[in-house]
Amino acid sequence: MIAPILLKIAVEALWANRLRSGLTLLGVIIGVTSVMTIISALEGMMGAIEEDLAVLGPTTFIVTKAGGVITSHEQWMEMMKRKPIDQKSVDLVSEGCELCERTCARVGGSARLKRGNNTMRRVFIGGSTFSLVDIVDMEVAQGRFHSYEDDLYRRRVIFIGDLVREELFGDADPIGKTLRLDGTKYTVCGVAKKRGTMFGESQDDFAFIPYGTHIKQFGAPGRRGIQMMIKAVSLERLEDAMDEVRMILRAQRHVPYDKPDDFTMLTADNILEALNSLTRIFRMGLIGISSISLVVGGIVVMNIMMVSVTERTREIGIRKAIGARQQHIMLQFLFEALVTTLFGGLIGIVLGYFIAEALVGMLDMQISPSTFAMVAGLSISTGIGIIFGLYPAMKAARLDPIKALSYE
Amino acid sequence: MPLIETKDLWKTYTMGSEQVHALSGVTITIEKGEYVAIMGPSGSGKSTLMNLIGCLDTPTQGEYYLNGKQVSTMNDDELAGIRNREIGFVFQTFNLLPRASALHNVELPLIYNGSASADRAAQAESALTKVELADRMHHKPTELSGGQRQRVAIARALVNNPSLLLADEPTGNLDSKTSIEIMKLIDDLHKQGNTIIIVTHERDIATRAHRVLSILDGQIASDELTPENRRTVG
Numbered sequence: 232m233i234a235p236i237l238l239k240i241a242v243e244a245l246w247a248n249r250l251r252s253g254l255t256l257l258g259v260i261i262g263v264t265s266v267m268t269i270i271s272a273l274e275g276m277m278g279a280i281e282e283d284l285a286v287l288g289p290t291t292f293i294v295t296k297a298g299g300v301i302t303s304h305e306q307w308m309e310m311m312k313r314k315p316i317d318q319k320s321v322d323l324v325s326e327g328c329e330l331c332e333r334t335c336a337r338v339g340g341s342a343r344l345k346r347g348n349n350t351m352r353r354v355f356i357g358g359s360t361f362s363l364v365d366i367v368d369m370e371v372a373q374g375r376f377h378s379y380e381d382d383l384y385r386r387r388v389i390f391i392g393d394l395v396r397e398e399l400f401g402d403a404d405p406i407g408k409t410l411r412l413d414g415t416k417y418t419v420c421g422v423a424k425k426r427g428t429m430f431g432e433s434q435d436d437f438a439f440i441p442y443g444t445h446i447k448q449f450g451a452p453g454r455r456g457i458q459m460m461i462k463a464v465s466l467e468r469l470e471d472a473m474d475e476v477r478m479i480l481r482a483q484r485h486v487p488y489d490k491p492d493d494f495t496m497l498t499a500d501n502i503l504e505a506l507n508s509l510t511r512i513f514r515m516g517l518i519g520i521s522s523i524s525l526v527v528g529g530i531v532v533m534n535i536m537m538v539s540v541t542e543r544t545r546e547i548g549i550r551k552a553i554g555a556r557q558q559h560i561m562l563q564f565l566f567e568a569l570v571t572t573l574f575g576g577l578i579g580i581v582l583g584y585f586i587a588e589a590l591v592g593m594l595d596m597q598i599s600p601s602t603f604a605m606v607a608g609l610s611i612s613t614g615i616g617i618i619f620g621l622y623p624a625m626k627a628a629r630l631d632p633i634k635a636l637s638y639e
Numbered sequence: 640m641p642l643i644e645t646k647d648l649w650k651t652y653t654m655g656s657e658q659v660h661a662l663s664g665v666t667i668t669i670e671k672g673e674y675v676a677i678m679g680p681s682g683s684g685k686s687t688l689m690n691l692i693g694c695l696d697t698p699t700q701g702e703y704y705l706n707g708k709q710v711s712t713m714n715d716d717e718l719a720g721i722r723n724r725e726i727g728f729v730f731q732t733f734n735l736l737p738r739a740s741a742l743h744n745v746e747l748p749l750i751y752n753g754s755a756s757a758d759r760a761a762q763a764e765s766a767l768t769k770v771e772l773a774d775r776m777h778h779k780p781t782e783l784s785g786g787q788r789q790r791v792a793i794a795r796a797l798v799n800n801p802s803l804l805l806a807d808e809p810t811g812n813l814d815s816k817t818s819i820e821i822m823k824l825i826d827d828l829h830k831q832g833n834t835i836i837i838v839t840h841e842r843d844i845a846t847r848a849h850r851v852l853s854i855l856d857g858q859i860a861s862d863e864l865t866p867e868n869r870r871t872v873g
């Protein structure tokens with residue numbers, strides 16, 4: 232086997248030209264690091280979103296007027312023309328759907344919260360029936376969520392997010408205290424457990440009031456309509472529960488049998504899928520951009536290899552004169568390129584991971600090493616080595632021994 | 640069967656519109672075990688002929704048989720194989736790898752014929768011993784004198800036990816005392832049975848050989864045995 236000894240010769244040559252090899256390495260490292268940073272950060276962000284969607288639970292689905300992946304303007308216009316989901320729909324589903332364990336109506340908008348001199352503007356205020364707390368994974372830290380009675384009697388009670396508590400009440404116990412929602416007085420009934428931040432945004436600046444109370448203060452939901460959150464009796468019956476709801480709503484909305492649904496049903500899986508296809512586009516774009524830096528790295532490799540081949544013309548002549556075949560010379564130089572790019576690739580993968588971790592850390596998320604990123608990184612760097620090392624290596628292999636020996 | 644047989648060898652270089660005939664129809668035969676010197680003025684085509692005989696180059700026209708095999712039509716890799724197995728080449732400028740030790744330089748031909756690592760080291764050491772450089776085998780060329788460098792080059796040429804040892808002005812870069820040492824070594828190699836062809840400008844080096852070929856303007860001008868040999872033959 233000649234290959235191992237050629238590899239050894241290649242490594243020795245790289246070592247003998249440490250400075251030059253280091254510069255080549257740098258070119259590769261920059262390219263691979265930028266691609267790895269992007270892949271790792273995207274993987275990490277997707278992971279975080281997946282985790283976040285887990286609060287919805289696998290058996291819960293959402294029914295809204297419009298949503299999901301919108302791929303065209305026509306689709307968007309069609310969705311905008313749809314009739315909103317109304318109170319009647321909620322009632323029909325709660326009464327008629329056998330496989331639905333709980334059904335909850337949700338409306339929402341933003342409003343101003345005020346207590347004494349502390350004001351918070353543009354806080355998300357949701358109106359929902361009491362069962363929301365059982366459907367989504369929203370944990371109660373203090374007090375309670377609103378009850379069936381609160382909803383029925385349209386009581387002015389409010390369940391607040393942790394950031395609202397902190398801004399308006401500071402260290403004081405908020406339970407039973409009052410605050411003003413767009414000027415109207417509400418009593419705090421409970422506080423949600425802190426959820427932290429995502430993409431640098433707090434997940435705790437929200438408040439929920441009973442559904443009826445919301446309607447009383449802000450009026451009927453209008454064209455945006457109501458969002459229904461429904462929990463199926465079990466994971467196995469999820470599809471059936473969705474079908475049941477579909478039949479009820481199609482009947483209520485008089486959808487002809489040959490027309491598609493004029494509303495959207497989403498499970499956590501659907502949402503994830505939509506997100507995935509979005510990030511896929513995003514990812515392709517970013518990888519495309521950072522591939523440019525890879526190409527630059529590749530050109531650095533090729534450039535330095537060309538210089539190296541020219542400078543070592545005599546060495547190549549000597550090797551050929553004593554019987555090296557073309558493939559031997561070619562392998563020797565290809566090994567030099569490959570060792571450089573693989574080594575650079577490894578460093579790039581590690582660096583990229585740490586940079587991605589730091590970046591994603593700024594958004595309060597965590598990433599874990601991704602096999603996909605590593606395999607991608609290694610194949611990319613091997614690819615660069617072969618693609619950009621091949622031409623100089625072939626040039627070296629084809630040198631004429633006499634000309635190479637007399638090269639000054 | 641002669642070791643070397645050339646038939647009407649031509650080597651023509653085209654320089655722009657002009658054609659330079661470095662060799663114009665060389666026909667020679669050299670038997671196994673011969674010791675041949677090639678002489679001639681500068682530019683007469685000595686190196687060109689050596690490079691053709693050594694399979695470093697291919698003729699523009701004509702036939703060349705080495706050990707009965709037609710080599711003038713072989714491709715680059717086949718010629719590399721011949722150079723590796725059949726030919727040991729010694730150059731005026733040594734042509735050693737500057738960063739490699741003497742031992743590694745001598746090992747090189749063995750690497751390309753696929754010898755195992757242990758055999759390589761042993762063979763290279765014994766070749767270096769033959770040229771009396773066993774004690775310098777870990778030195779790099781820059782740490783050796785000109786004569787020692789040429790000894791390393793000779794060891795490298797011998798390491799594969801080639802059928803033919805070619806030396807193109809091997810003493811051209813050496814002082815007269817070192818030249819004599821190197822020539823003694825080459826004489827010894829001939830006595831041990833090697834076939835040797837040497838290019839030289841110096842008559843007293845040429846007379847060490849048994850046969851002198853004179854080249855003039857790319858053609859063989861004379862081909863005669865040296866006086867000593869005429870006597871032994873006669």
Ligand SMILES: Nc1ncnc2c1ncn2[C@@H]1O[C@H](COP(=O)(O)OP(=O)(O)OP(=O)(O)O)[C@@H](O)[C@H]1O
Nearest residue numbers: 652654659660661680681682683684685686687688
């Ligand atoms: N690559 C080349 N291109 C053009 N002409 C060449 C080339 N190589 C050799 N020649 C010409 O061929 C002729 C023979 O050259 P060669 O090197 O064989 O001479 P030589 O007898 O070895 O001379 P010296 O004693 O100076 O080494 C010369 O005229 C030279 O200019």
Ligand SMILES: [Mg+2]
Nearest residue numbers: 685686687807
């Ligand atoms: Mg010459």
